[in-house]
Amino acid sequence: MDWNWLWDTSEFVTRNHCGPGWTPELIGLYIVSHAIIALAYFAIPIELYFLYRKDWDDPHTTRVFAMFMSFIFLCGLTHLSDVAAFYWVPYRLYTLLYMITAISSAITALNLPFLVARLVRYPSPAFVNKLNDQLREEVQRRAEAEREFARRDEILKARLSNLEDVLKNNKIKTVEDLQRINQWIHERNKAIEELHKLVSEWETP
Template identity: 35%
Template sequence: MDQVSDFLKRLFDSNNWPARWHCGIWTPFHGWLYIISSSLIAMAYFSIPVILFYLIKKSKNHLPFQKIFWLFILFILSCGVTHVFDALMFWFPVYRMSALVLFVTAITSWMAVYGLYKIIPSALALKSPAVLEKIIQERTLELQVSNNHLQQLNSELTLAKLESEKLMKQKEEFLGIASHELKTPLTILKAYTQLLSEKTDGEKITQTDIQNKMRVQIDRLALLIYDLLDVTKIKEGMLVYYKKRVNLKHIITDVVQDIRHTSLSNNIILENIVDIEIIADRERIAQVFLNLLSNAMKYSPAGSPIIITVQKEEHTIICAVKDQGFGIPQDQQDKIFEKFYRATGGHRDTYPGMGLGLHIAENIITNHEGTIWVESEEGKGSTFYFQLPIASEDSYLN
């Protein structure tokens, strides 16, 4: 301990040693080369900590392994100080102070070594720029996929919203049309009922005439109700079909006769009606003809011909109902078989109907393994076609 105490007391004492210039044989060139080299090394050692400190400052304390940076700053500063004292020894041989600086440098050196050893696992876990670039590309791709998925969901939600708004609009239109369509025949029936109760013998209108007109309105009201019931069954998949071998010509003839009993305003013409059998629900196929003929009569001028044809092909028959009405705009022809859809434009909006007949007809034909379509030109009328398979010899009933 006495030596340590004496060492510290005489830390800057240089009396026991000569200046380095006088130790050995130094030429001026050799000496100054040593001094200048040590000085330049010291300046470099002092510059490096300044740069490291600037880097830490600019990184706003986000630099990884920041403690190691501070250890290196201390270590490099200590190394610089040793070179300063190494150069000063040529004039001031303070070997005790130089030894202390070397001791401090040794401690900081091993602290830096230990610090480096401790961070090896964390350093090895760091991603290389190439790996980071790959990760960024993968994450970017994932974000793009997620963004595309969100855009798709947004588009689907937008379409669902538009579809919902469309359905709500159709519902409101349907309620308005339905209330009007159901109220009209009831109002007429009420008027004829009142007329019957107030009729006098001197009036020309007969009771039979009134009853016939009342029957027309009752049939109209019943048809509206049946259409509503059928649409509900179609939606729930509960529309029942009783299929058997039936004669198509007989179905057409019966439907036309029924219409002629209730309406004389149109001229229904049967052309080339092939006498052929199909496997079908007789009432439902009759309903298809009734709906197509009702539409044709509704939109055709009074007295204009409505032509029904049946054409036989190899395994199918094609039925057609042609009218001389307003025709259907091209942009609406794909929509007329939709539920509650009614063609618009011109005088069409003034005609009654709920937009159910064609929708029901399409469902019936589809369930008979057939197809239905329309060909129309504005101002030249429309022709509705449907195709059904012919009953073969070995056809069986479903």
């Protein structure tokens, strides 16, 4: 099949010869506007690619994003063809480009609702920030509890050491000594209860 007819410009004229209204100023503004639009459409798929590659890993999402990027890129080509039409007019080729863009646009539009339905399930930034704040508070609370646990553990060890020293050396000679020992035992039991309570609070999520 001969495809040269797609490139044939012999039956067409450039756009600036299509009517007397195409003044140099209008042509310049038209070309610059469509060129900027085309460049923007070429840049958007690149930016979407890096966004997609970083944040998503879903085959269905991949397919929709690929269609979306293709559609935007093709739209950029259509605007570029509007610029080229002032200098080169293979309108059959341009029409084929418009048909491909139309098909790509329709397919993307039909698949986009499925992508939106998936994306709305992702947590909002406000929810993520709130969760991060809660996690930071929990980490801080547990760190404080751990420091308090270590402090009370040292106090308990010191009291037990004193009690063992008294019992080992048989220093209980008076009623006051016995009362002091009872006080130490009471404080030891109280310290153990406090440590158990602290550990229980620390382990509770």
